[in-house]
Amino acid sequence: MRTLEEVQATLQIAKLKEEDLQTTIHCLSFGEHVSSADYCLMELDDNLCKQIEGGQSLVIRGEKDERAVLCSGDKTYDLKIADTSNLLLFVPGCQTADQLPNNLDSSHVVHAQIWGFCNSYWELRKQRPKLKKLKKLLMENPYEGPTIVGQEEITESRYTMFDLLEMIQASEAEIKDNLKAIHACEIDGYWRLLDFDYEVKLLGHVTQLVDSESWSFNKVPLQNCLEELAPLEPKEMIEHCLNCYGHRYFENDKILYSLYEDKVCRALALLLLQNAVKFNLKEFQDVWQQSVPDGMSTSLDQLKSVALVDRTSRPETICLLRVEDLPEDTQERFNHLFTLREKWTEDDITPYIQDLCGEKQSTGALLTKYARCSVQNGVKVFNSRRPVAT
Structure with missing residues (x-):
């Protein structure tokens, strides 16, 4: 010493x-x-x-084949x-x-x-939370409605919030936000994704009731819906459908819902598109408008990030392309997009890269880094900076 x-x-x-x-x-x-x-x-x-000084925890998440991330209560960080x-x-x-x-x-x-x-x-x-795996897990056993008497319910591949926190590389708040965005529902303590056909069936019950009762789409009474539709579907599912496709509010001590026109129209468009590789655009628009409830109007703007229009083909076509089905990694996302289409206009590609933007980052900055700009027939288009395998 x-x-x-x-x-x-x-x-x-x-x-x-x-x-x-x-x-x-x-x-x-x-x-x-x-x-x-x-x-x-x-x-x-x-x-x-x-947060640490306040007694909160930081959690490192990742399975053996994943790069570890650190999560606070509401954010995800790369290590x-x-x-x-x-x-x-x-x-x-x-x-x-x-x-x-x-x-x-x-x-x-x-x-x-x-x-x-x-x-x-x-x-x-x-960094962005890695949530693609969340929907993949829930799709293993989607909820198709109440089981028929005598029919055995499938109990495999069901996940509690604790299970999801153990398996998904995201904070609890980000997981909950994504569960809401994909219309997941907690049933008997397990988070389930509704089978899309069943979800649209619930929506159809609600919109048909609104039409038969001559209610305004901005004033749909919860209690009346539950009472009228209870013989058809569980009340919890009817209320869940209203929460997915409408805004809940109170008026004179009554719970009312204002249905989102864009969400209702988009769901019915997805129902039409899911069974076709490509759809004649004009025919699709006609059928789509006929399928939505009276009083609602369809618009291609409602389909940004879920469907892609090809204006160069004759006749013009539309096909299903959901941003949630694309790769999470930025470079992989651009590679995939450029295998689908060699040249993209900024309006077409923006909905499919917007979710990749970090804090204070724009889609323009992403395009500058991952794509090459040129002008074709007076229109600015973007193609890949690197050779793309087809």
Whole structure:
């Protein structure tokens, strides 16, 4: 253990003035069996630090074949090892300059023991949650409605929220938001995705009742719906359908729903498109308008990110192309899009890359990085920067 005199002699050799330094001098020594493998360091921003100090948890998620991510309660972060040229020492109880007493008249030595050391740390970068796997899991056993008496219900491939948190690389808040977006429903403690045909069947019951009762689509009474449709479907499913396709509000102590025209029209368009590889655009628009409830109007804008129109073919066509079915990785997404179509207009490709944008990033920046721009017949188009295998 060094004495104060030995420290002062070292300062003289180093040509340092004692009066320019703190009066408290830490003398470090290694403890027994110290190894760089004993500890890992992680760099946190102020927000994550406050969450940890407030008693919240950070969770590392990922199965053996996945790259690990770190999740807070509402965000997902990529974990990347960052090397540092400075050796980082772990010294319990060591005080920094702002924590040291400044009223000491003379120098004194404090002996501290190093418990571990490291020359790298985990660096966090906010990233998009990996939610494609969520829908894939729920599609293994979609809910097709109540089981018929005597029919045995399939109980395999059903997942609780705990199961999903163990398997999906996303925060709990992001998982819950996505479950709502894909119209999943909690049934008997398990999160289930409704079979699409069954979901549209529920929607059909609701819209037919609205039409038969001459209700406004902006004032659909919950209680009346439940009473009228109870013989056909479980009340929980009727209410779930209204929550998926409408906005819930109160008026005179009654629960009412205002149905979203765009969502209703889009669901019926998907029903038409799911059984055809390509559809004549004009014929599709006619059939689509006839299939939606009276009083609602269809528009191709309602199909952005779920269907693709080909204006170059004769006749013009439309086909099913849902952004949720595309690869999550940015480069893989662009590769896939350019195998489907060699050249894209900005209006056509934007709905299929918008979800890839990070914070403060635009689709224009993504196109600049992953695509090459040219002008074709006076229209700006984008094609791949690299050869695409077809």
